[in-house]
Amino acid sequence: MNAFLTELGKNLAGRWAAALAVPAAVFVAVTVVAVVLGPAHALDFALLRTRVTTVSTGPALVWAAAGFLAATTLAGLAVTALGGVVTAAWGAPGTGPGRPFTALRRRRWRRAAAKADTAVEAVLADRENRRAKAEARRSVLRRDAISEIEPDAPTWAGDRLRAVAVRVRRGTGLDLTTTWPRLWLVLPDAVRTEVTTVQDRCASAARTPVWGLAYLAVGAYWWPALVPGLGLLLVSRRRIRRSVGVYADLVEAAVDLHGRDVADRLGFELAGPLTPEVGEQVTEALRKRA
Template identity: 80%
Template sequence: MNAFLTELGKNLATRWATALALPAALFVAVVVVAVALGPSHALDFNLLWTRVTTVSTGPALVWAAAVFLAATAVVGLAVTALGGVVIAAWGATGTGVGRPFVALRHRRWRRATAKADAAVKAALADRSDRRAKSNARRAVLRRNAISEIEPACPTWAGDRLLSVDDRVSRGTGLDLTTMWPRLWLVLPDAARTEVTTVQERCASAARTPVWGLAYLAVGVYWWPALVSGVWALLVSRRRIRRAVGVYADLVEASIDLYARDVANQLGFELTGRLTPAIGEQLTEVLQKRPR
């Protein structure tokens, strides 16, 4: 998971001009409007027009444009850095500050798992009972909405990435962190492009709660900004789950389709499927561990 989070962090630090220029400019514009109108004239657009026209000509316009562009750059860089903090929080462990969040998620997961197990047993006891089968499916989905594996991270996103590591390890015997850089070198261009695109979506999703909090901060002074802040925070959870879920699926699919290519290039000459026994041998070779 650390390798994947590192890749996401790199995508946060690149291409920010295209990804953040527009939202950063919009945020700076909202701040300008908030300062120009103040809380007592929050929606007085006639007053806004009057104050804007005072700097629409002459040297004042040049200085205003320069300050606006500089502020946009600063905001974009700040949101980039804070988005990296959000991504780092996905992979935090259950120690220190993250411990109570992991404990809370673990309790919820255990309760949901007990209900899912009971529902599945009831469905298996009477296979002709469609209602029991439907209840079992819903119970399993509710458990997986918390985490597909026993929670070890304070966030769903972290555990979702860990679940890929767990599934790959159990299914193929590979260590995903060790395998991924080698796999990346053999992926075809189309697969690389797809993974990179989803990485950028994850980075964008990680910035959504940052924008939400930023607008809420402005909303303390100028209440219309609260609407944007609340909306961004509400959609951030869904955006993060969707992007990270697709990213995890793509990583696992890349292993399924191309791990044999790495093995063959290292001399294993596989003609069948990659078994856990072969995967463990391949991991030993990649980690340069002595036998």
């Protein structure tokens, strides 16, 4: 157990350094520069060099280094916590505070779905019309860019993950929420490692808009910080979509390839692939209803 905890500590330290320490240190450095220069001397690097030199020797350097490390740690912890809020928002229901956003996304999706249906009908009426095929393909992509299924969550990420659960339920009869903890225990180590890696990417992507807003907050005082702030906000949407999309595909693939193993471990005899009928029985067995 001691060896395990030691190795886990090493892994956590490495992940902290890779995922948080560097961006936190950069943010703190930018904040320090903002405070030192101020809005009146935003790009006066000669002044910055002069003021840095005054604390580069003697006890002042030690205190400055200690303060910088403490600020870096606090910034990393704060952004991690706020990134968790972003991740939690992905699973928020389409009711309560999320109702207006869900309603807006649903209206957009229904309009896009109607156009996609019309475009597909045009292809069915004239299968040789290449222009109609291209338009149908674009219409379907525009609809799926909003959501692969009719939206029922305030965020794209929430509906992307929900779409996986819906497809798994339809194709195998398994309830993903109930089955996943058991499935995780029978997954090969290589698969679990890949899933964990992608989960870390999702967490990193969730922190991107938080860093962007933090830089914008500094930019309200020192305008050069607006540049990285706006840049991070612009790339955050793409990062979140890409990482959540990969995670959703990986979860679905894990169920497709190893969902049958859960049924086997529970004693269900399968002569072939996992069917929805057997999957529903597995779900009922896992729920352990009284």
